[in-house]
Amino acid sequence: MRPLALFALFMGCVPSRCCGSGTSKIDNLIVFGDSYSDEGRLEYFLSHNNTPPPPGLYIPEANVTKSGGKSWPQIAAKAIGATTFNYAVTGAVCTDFFPDVLPSVQEYEVPAFLADVAYKNPATGTNTLYTNRTSSNTVYTLWIGTNDLGVNAFLTDSQPAGKTLDDFIQCVWPTFDYIYSTGGRKFVLFTEIPLNYAPLYASLEHGGAGDVPRWPDKEAHNTTEYEQKMLEYVTLVNTVLEYGVPLQQSVKKRWPGASFSIFNVHDLISDIYHAPSDYLDAPANATGFYAECPNSIQVGSANCEVSPNPLSSFLWFDELHMSPKVHEYIASEFVNVLSQKSKYGIYY
Ligand SMILES: *[C@@H]1O[C@H](CO)[C@@H](O)[C@H](O)[C@H]1NC(C)=O
Ligand SMILES: *[C@@H]1O[C@H](CO)[C@@H](O)[C@H](O)[C@H]1NC(C)=O
Ligand SMILES: *[C@@H]1O[C@H](CO)[C@@H](O)[C@H](O)[C@H]1NC(C)=O
Ligand SMILES: *[C@@H]1O[C@H](CO)[C@@H](O)[C@H](O)[C@H]1NC(C)=O
Numbered sequence: 016m017r018p019l020a021l022f023a024l025f026m027g028c029v030p031s032r033c034c035g036s037g038t039s040k041i042d043n044l045i046v047f048g049d050s051y052s053d054e055g056r057l058e059y060f061l062s063h064n065n066t067p068p069p070p071g072l073y074i075p076e077a078n079v080t081k082s083g084g085k086s087w088p089q090i091a092a093k094a095i096g097a098t099t100f101n102y103a104v105t106g107a108v109c110t111d112f113f114p115d116v117l118p119s120v121q122e123y124e125v126p127a128f129l130a131d132v133a134y135k136n137p138a139t140g141t142n143t144l145y146t147n148r149t150s151s152n153t154v155y156t157l158w159i160g161t162n163d164l165g166v167n168a169f170l171t172d173s174q175p176a177g178k179t180l181d182d183f184i185q186c187v188w189p190t191f192d193y194i195y196s197t198g199g200r201k202f203v204l205f206t207e208i209p210l211n212y213a214p215l216y217a218s219l220e221h222g223g224a225g226d227v228p229r230w231p232d233k234e235a236h237n238t239t240e241y242e243q244k245m246l247e248y249v250t251l252v253n254t255v256l257e258y259g260v261p262l263q264q265s266v267k268k269r270w271p272g273a274s275f276s277i278f279n280v281h282d283l284i285s286d287i288y289h290a291p292s293d294y295l296d297a298p299a300n301a302t303g304f305y306a307e308c309p310n311s312i313q314v315g316s317a318n319c320e321v322s323p324n325p326l327s328s329f330l331w332f333d334e335l336h337m338s339p340k341v342h343e344y345i346a347s348e349f350v351n352v353l354s355q356k357s358k359y360g361i362y363y
Pocket of ligand 2: 152
C-alpha cells in the first residue's frame with residue numbers, strides 16, 4: 016500500500032471515494048504551467064512585442080508546440096469534448112524569484128485568469144470568453160517546476176540567496192486558493208517528471224546530451240553529480256506535493272467541497288523510459304532526442320537537425336521536451352484521471 020493511501024485511511028477517508036464526483040461532463044479545461052502545457056501563449060507574447068494578450072481574448076490552440084507537434088491539453092480536451100483555456104507559458108516558473116525569467120504562474124498566469132474571469136465585453140456587457148464555466152463542468156490543472164528545478168535555477172544554485180525548494184512548493188497551494196475563490200472546485204496537480212532522464216539533465220554516461228543551447232557549458236560540470244542532484248530534487252518535490260495535498264485538503268480544510276487529484280505523470284514517463292518499445296514506434300528511443308535545435312525558444316523543428324528516425328519513435332522531441340506521441344499518453348491518462356480510473360492518479 017502506498018504511504019499516502021495509508022495516511023488517508025488514518026484520516027478516516029478513502030481518497031477515491033472522498034469528495035466530489037469525478038465523472039460529470041467537463042466542458043472547460045483550464046490549464047496553468049510551463050512549456051509542457053503551453054499551446055501558443057508564449058507565441059502571442061513574442062509576436063506582440065512582449066505584451067500579454069488582453070483580457071477576454073481567446074488564444075487558439077497551436078498545432079505545433081514545444082513537443083514538436085500537439086500537446087496534451089488539446090488532445091485531452093478533444094477526447095472529452097471540452098474547450099481548453101490555456102494560461103501556460105513556455106519558460107514559466109511558479110513564482111518570480113529568478114531574474115530575467117518569462118511570465119510566472121503566480122505573477123502572470125493566475126492574474127491573467129482572474130482578469131479573464133472578471134472580463135466584460137464592452138459591446139455586450141457580458142463575459143464573452145467564459146460563457147459556460149461552472150464548478151462542476153470545469154477542471155483546472157497545474158503542472159509546474161521543470162524550470163524552477165532546472166538549469167539557471169535551483170539545479171545550478173542560481174536562486175537568490177536564502178530561497179529554498181520549499182519556497183517553490185509553497186507557491187503551488189495559493190494558485191488553487193485563487194482558482195477556488197472564482198468558484199473552481201475540480202483540481203488536478205501534475206507531479207514533476209523524472210527530469211534526471213531528460214537528455215538535458217541525464218549524465219553523459221547515461222546517454223545525456225552534451226553542451227546544448229539550454230546549458231552551453233554542461234560538459235564543464237560533473238554530469239553524474241548533476242543528474243543525481245536532479246533526481247534528489249524531483250523525488251523530494253514530488254513526495255512533498257503528494258503529502259501536501261491531503262494535508263492542505265483534508266487536515267487544513269483549505270478547499271472545502273473541492274475534488275483534488277494528483278496526476279503522477281512522473282511514473283508514466285518513467286514507465287515509458289523503462290519499456291520504450293511498449294509505447295513508442297520502432298526503433299523506440301528513450302534516451303536520445305529527435306531534434307537538435309539552435310535556440311531554446313523556438314517551437315517546431317525548423318532549423319533543427321533532426322533524426323532520420325520517426326519522431327513517434329522518440330520519448331524526447333528535444334533534450335527537455337517530450338514528443339507528441341508521449342503527449343498522447345499523457346492526455347489519455349489525464350482523461351482517465353478525470354474519471355478516477357488511472358493507476359497514475361491519486362484522488363481526494
Ligand atoms: C490545426 O490543425 C487543424 C487541422 O488538424 C486546423 O483545422 C486548424 O486550423 C489548425 N490550427 C492552427 C492554429 O493552425
Ligand atoms: C454548458 O454546459 C452544460 C453541461 O455542463 C451543457 O449542458 C450546456 O449545453 C452548456 N451550454 C453551452 C451554452 O455551451
Ligand atoms: C563525478 O562525480 C561522481 C559522483 O560524485 C564521482 O564518482 C566521479 O568520480 C566524478 N568524476 C570526476 C571526473 O570527477
Ligand atoms: C537514440 O537517438 C539518438 C539521437 O538520434 C542516437 O544517437 C542514439 O543512438 C539512439 N539510441 C538508440 C538506442 O537507438
